[in-house]
Amino acid sequence: MSYSITEPSSRQKWVAGTLVITYAIxxxxxxxxxxxxxxxxxxxxxxxxxxxxxxxxxxxxxxLFTTRTRVSPEKLASLPPPENFAEEIVxxxxxxxxxxxxxxxxxxxxxIIGFGSTFLSIFLGTLAAYAFxxxxxxxxxxxxxxxxxxxxxxxxxxxxxxxxxxxQLGLSDTHLGMILLYTAVNISLAVWLLKGFIDEIPREYxxxxxxxxxxxxxxxxxxxxxxxxxxxxxTAIFCLIFAWNEYAFAVLLTSGTAQTAPPFIPTIIGVGGLxxxxxxxxxxxxxxPVMIFTVMLRKHLLRGITFGAVRK
Amino acid sequence: xxxxxxxxxxxxxxxxxxxxxxxxxxxxIAWIFVGPxxxxxxxxxxxxxxxxxxxxxxxxKANRLNRxxxxxxxxxxxxxxxxxxxxLSMQATAHFLFWTLFFQVLIGFALAWLINRKFRGNxxxxxxIVLPMMLSPAVVGNFWTFLYQPQIGLFxxxxxxxxxxxxxxxxxxxxxxxxxxxxxxxxxxxWTPFVMLICLAGLRSIPDYIYEAAEIDRASxxxxxxxxxxxxxxxxxxxxxxxxxxxxxxMFDLVVQLTGGGPGSTTEMASINxxxxxxxKWRTGYSSAFAIILFVTVFGLASIxxxxxxxxxxx
Numbered sequence: 241m242s243y244s245i246t247e248p249s250s251r252q253k254w255v256a257g258t259l260v261i262t263y264a265i266x267x268x269x270x271x272x273x274x275x276x277x278x279x280x281x282x283x284x285x286x287x288x289x290x291x292x293x294x295x296x297x298x299x300x301x302x303x304l305f306t307t308r309t310r311v312s313p314e315k316l317a318s319l320p321p322p323e324n325f326a327e328e329i330v331x332x333x334x335x336x337x338x339x340x341x342x343x344x345x346x347x348x349x350x351x352i353i354g355f356g357s358t359f360l361s362i363f364l365g366t367l368a369a370y371a372f373x374x375x376x377x378x379x380x381x382x383x384x385x386x387x388x389x390x391x392x393x394x395x396x397x398x399x400x401x402x403x404x405x406x407x408q409l410g411l412s413d414t415h416l417g418m419i420l421l422y423t424a425v426n427i428s429l430a431v432w433l434l435k436g437f438i439d440e441i442p443r444e445y446x447x448x449x450x451x452x453x454x455x456x457x458x459x460x461x462x463x464x465x466x467x468x469x470x471x472x473x474x475t476a477i478f479c480l481i482f483a484w485n486e487y488a489f490a491v492l493l494t495s496g497t498a499q500t501a502p503p504f505i506p507t508i509i510g511v512g513g514l515x516x517x518x519x520x521x522x523x524x525x526x527x528x529p530v531m532i533f534t535v536m537l538r539k540h541l542l543r544g545i546t547f548g549a550v551r552k
Numbered sequence: 553x554x555x556x557x558x559x560x561x562x563x564x565x566x567x568x569x570x571x572x573x574x575x576x577x578x579x580x581i582a583w584i585f586v587g588p589x590x591x592x593x594x595x596x597x598x599x600x601x602x603x604x605x606x607x608x609x610x611x612x613k614a615n616r617l618n619r620x621x622x623x624x625x626x627x628x629x630x631x632x633x634x635x636x637x638x639x640l641s642m643q644a645t646a647h648f649l650f651w652t653l654f655f656q657v658l659i660g661f662a663l664a665w666l667i668n669r670k671f672r673g674n675x676x677x678x679x680x681i682v683l684p685m686m687l688s689p690a691v692v693g694n695f696w697t698f699l700y701q702p703q704i705g706l707f708x709x710x711x712x713x714x715x716x717x718x719x720x721x722x723x724x725x726x727x728x729x730x731x732x733x734x735x736x737x738x739x740x741x742x743w744t745p746f747v748m749l750i751c752l753a754g755l756r757s758i759p760d761y762i763y764e765a766a767e768i769d770r771a772s773x774x775x776x777x778x779x780x781x782x783x784x785x786x787x788x789x790x791x792x793x794x795x796x797x798x799x800x801x802x803m804f805d806l807v808v809q810l811t812g813g814g815p816g817s818t819t820e821m822a823s824i825n826x827x828x829x830x831x832x833k834w835r836t837g838y839s840s841a842f843a844i845i846l847f848v849t850v851f852g853l854a855s856i857x858x859x860x861x862x863x864x865x866x867x
Binding site (some may be wrong): 259264265269273274286289341359364369375377383385392394397398400403421424431481485488491502506516519520523527534541546 | 592672679680686750808831
C-alpha cells in the first residue's frame, strides 16, 4: 500500500477501534440480556444481584406457547407421567398445560401482514418508480413531494379517521386492512428509494430492447427488473422491517384476529405479575430474525439507510 | 357502416405506429404505473387527513354514533390552545426532542468520526451498533422496563455498582425527576446509530485531496477538522436531525411501553396525549383538532428547517 498523508496512523486506528468496540459491546448488553433472560427460570430472572451465570431452562419458551392451570397436589400425583419436556417443566410448578397460547397466531399475523404489505408496496412502488424515472409525468416533482410528505403525518393523526373508515368498511381487525395500511405508509419510501435505483440503470438498455421489438412492458420486466433486483431487495427489507416493528396502528386498529406480535408481547402476563422469561422469549423470537437479517445483509441495508435519507 | 372506414384506415397505418398502439402509449403506461400508488395514498393518507380536518370543527364522539353531530366552528382549537394539559405535553415533547437530538448528534458524530479512521473490522462493528434501530421500539421498550426495575433491574444494578448506593434507592420510571431521562436514554441508545450512519456517509463524501491540499498548506489537524470536516458534514448532520426530529415529535410506541406517559403525566408527550383524548376519552372532534395542530406544527417547523438546510448546502 502506498503511503498517504490522509491515511490515519496505526495508533489512531487502534484507539478509534477500541472506543467503537467498547460502545458496540455496551449497546449490545440490553439485547444480550433479553436473550439471556429468555433462558432463565422466573425466580432466576428476578434474583438480586442479576444472575449472569445460571442453569439454562426452557421454561420461558414453554410459558410463551402454552396456557397453564394450577392443580392440587393430589390431582397432580394421579396424572400419568409427563409425555414431553414441556409438560415436565410445567408440572414442576404444580401446573398442567391447558392449551396453546395466542402467541403462535400473533406471530403468524406479523408474518402475513409483514410479507403481504411488503409485496404490495414493492409491486406498486416499482411500477410508480419506473414511471417517474422514465416517463414525462406532468407535475412529477409535485407528485413526488406529495408522496413523500405523507410520511410526515403522525400516525395517530390519521388513525382516527382510518379507525372510523375501517369500521364502516368492515376492515378493522382484518389482515387486508392492516396490509393496505402498512402499504400506504411504506409506499412513499419505496417509491423514493426505487426511483433512485432505477435512475442508475442506463436508459440505453431499454432503448435497445425497444428497437429489437420489445414492447414497453416486456422491456420493463425483461430488462429493467433484473437490473434493479438488488435495489428492490434492499427496499423490500426496509418495508418488511417497518411493517414487522409497527406498533401504533396495530394497537389502535387490531385487537384479535389480525393483531400482530408487537402489541401482544407486552401483554404476556404470568401467574403473580409479569412473567419476564416468557416475555423475553417472545421478544427473542420476534427480534432475532431482524438481527440476523441485518447482519447478513448489512452492505445493502446500511447503504439503503443513508441513500434513502441523503437523497431526500 | 362506419366500421369499414375504420378498418380501411387501420390497415393503412404503418406497421411501426400500429405496434406502438398495440403496446400502449408511454403516457398510458405512465398513468397505469403511477395510478395505483396515487390512489392508495389518496385513500389511506389524504382522505383521512381531510376527514380529520372536517371532524376537528365538530363535537363528534366516535363511541356515540347516534348522537347528532354539530359543527362548532373553531371552539375545539380555542379549547386546545387554552388547555394547560396540552401545553404540558408540548413541554414534555420539547424536553424529549431537545435532549435526544443533543445526545444523538454528539455521540453519533463522534462514533462516525472514529469509524472513519478505518480500523480493521469496522464494518462488522458498525453493523452491531446499528442493530438497536432495526428492532421493534414497542418490544424493546417493554423489555427496558425490566432493565429499569429497582432492585432486580440490570440498569439500576450497573449504576449502583459504579456509584455505590442502594439499587432500590431510585426508580428510573417511577420518579418524576428521572422518568423524562429514562426515555431519553432508551431513545438515544436506539437511534444514535441512525445519526452515525448519516454522518458516516457525509464523512466518506469528503474527497481526500482536500485534506491533502490542507496538509500541504500546513493547516493543523484541529484547523482541518473545523474548516473542512465540520462544514462538509454539516448538511448531512442537519438532515439526520430533521429525520430524527420529525420521528421523535411523533414519538409514541417506545414511550407508551416505557412509562405510558407517567408517572402522573410527566412523560405524556403530544402523541400519547392525543391517543388518550381520541381512543380513551373518545373526544373525537377535539382530538382531531389537536392532530391537525400537531401536523401543521411538524410541517411548518420542517419547512423552515429545510430552508435553513438549503442555505447551508449552498455555501
